[in-house]
Amino acid sequence: MTFQRRLLILVTAVVLLAGVGVAAVVRASSRAAEKDQARAGGPVVERGRVSLTPGDGGRRIVFRNMAWGPHRDELATVPADRPDGPRTASGVSCLRFHAAAGTGVCLQAGGGGVQDAYRAVVLDAGLKEVSARDLAGIPTRARVSPGGHLAAWTVFVGGDSYAGTDFSTRTSVLDLRTGTFEASLEDFAIRRDGQEYKAADVNFWGVTFTPDERGFYATLGTGGKTYLVRGDLAARTVTTLRENVECPSLSPDGTRIVFKKRVPDQPAESPWRLHALDLATGAETPLAERRSVDDQVVWTDGATVAYALPGDFGADLYAVPADGTGAPAPLLASALAPALLGATR
Template identity: 45%
Template sequence: MKRALGLLLGLLVLVGVAVGYSTFAADREDDSAVERRPLDLAAGGQLVFVDTARKGGHRTVAATAIDPAGNTGPARTDSGLRCERFAVGAATGVCLQTRGGPLPGTDALIVDPAMNVRRRIELAGTPSRARVSASGRMVSWTVFVTGESYNKTGFSTWTGILDTRTDYTLINIEAIPLTIDGKRYRSADVNYWGVTFAADDNRFYATVSTKGRTYLVEGDYANWEAHTVRENLECPSLSPDGTRIAFKKRSGPTTWRLHVLDLATMRETPLAERESIDDQAAWLDDHTVMYGRGRDVYATPADGSGTPRLLAAKAASPTVLR
């Protein structure tokens, strides 16, 4: 009797696993090369991204192998963690997850190398951008928030910063003292988005918008101040060597062209990608920029040469783990 009961329980477990995987596979447009298991954010040789292949708009964090030349493999591992945006730095990850309920909301999940959630930060609005510093200490997010009375478009951005070493959290950095053209600036319509961190975990860059104009700002976390560097730069991404910034530059009312700014010379270089890109780019290496285009991730040389190439199909929000 006990043996029969054990066999029955084992059969039920196998059936449950099969049904679970079938449901997971059926929720995907193409599951032929996907394995579902926990990711290891401490392991190198991976491109980690948000998988856009699942039906119904459900997105999960996945990874695929990437070699030193920047070539990815066909197989991918799906963690099952639902995220709209994801970023990694030194095995610390941040996942922006839409929160259900009568009002739109976002949870910023801080995850460890095994993708275990270590902290949950409740935010208003909907997910937009996410970044982690190279050391894993500093985390940032941007969400779209509706209902700000001063904003004629009906929405604004809230950008926050978390210091994981001290747990000090700023839900919205818009109160940081701002200097524009050498003068202290104050306005109710100031919005920040798209933070990127320098290697010292103190200096950071971001976009600020006010009075219909956008600027690249450089921030000092320790002294809590920021000043504008250049106009018409959005969604900055600092190169691994800290010398250049990839960004999107407005080319029309609703279009943007990817560029790279040399911080020493302030020279802007338009990249070979001619499609309009509404994304915060990332760096594949010191010579290559990667970004979301449609539902895929592309890469192109940072010096403006060459042509864009498909890096990962049905993917978004990429981070390379070397």
């Protein structure tokens, strides 16, 4: 054996051993961090089976686990009546997530290139990938329709915050029954105040689907203002309904929307307060949560909404009545992007 070959074998062995050592250190550090969090009162997280089938295992919450450790960023689940109990992690990582009727949409980091890459992945009830599409920017919102037949997502393609006005979004809708893909809601015709409206600065975000899965509500941003719009998927149109509405979330019965509203005399980086809108009467009600919420809420049932606020490990989930009564209460620590499975309508 030549000297050069012996040297190559030695170098290869050293590199392999170094890689094994680094991997072992990373695993040990993650486990130690998870144990430290558990000792500090944090959640216990273990790998197991996670299903999106409604009613499978009772009423449950599926969410992005933010607890530090080897299962951080994975979809995890807990019983809805024991949210502080042990978490079951799936091994599937998502940055944004939503699910309904056995269908999930997972916005995740792709990797493999010099620049960050992201994908929108449609998941079946067993969290198996059904289809995937590349994203044009940073994931920020995701929704699945009540019947599980439609998926929508929003990404930032310029800027990275809704707080200011210097940002650009792209919102897409996928019909899982037909394969029809609307790459951008900006291609829909817009009607404002009864007239066709066109502008170069149009942005959409925060889709929420109607129970019949034929339409949706969303936010339209243009001219420094935001509007609640009602969308018709078949006609490919949106119609403005109300000003100063962002990230709407439609109630299970389709009668109310909870949204974030910009209110006066608030800091520029945290200008919102949650409000409820009665679609029949137009009456607005501020919710009891007085902190600024930069999230699209999720209805946990017909009377309560859940939302994320900054926490020690990235985000915590809270819940508050949707009628303006009561007070906000902690729901899940170290968690983001929840979906309620088996939720009552």
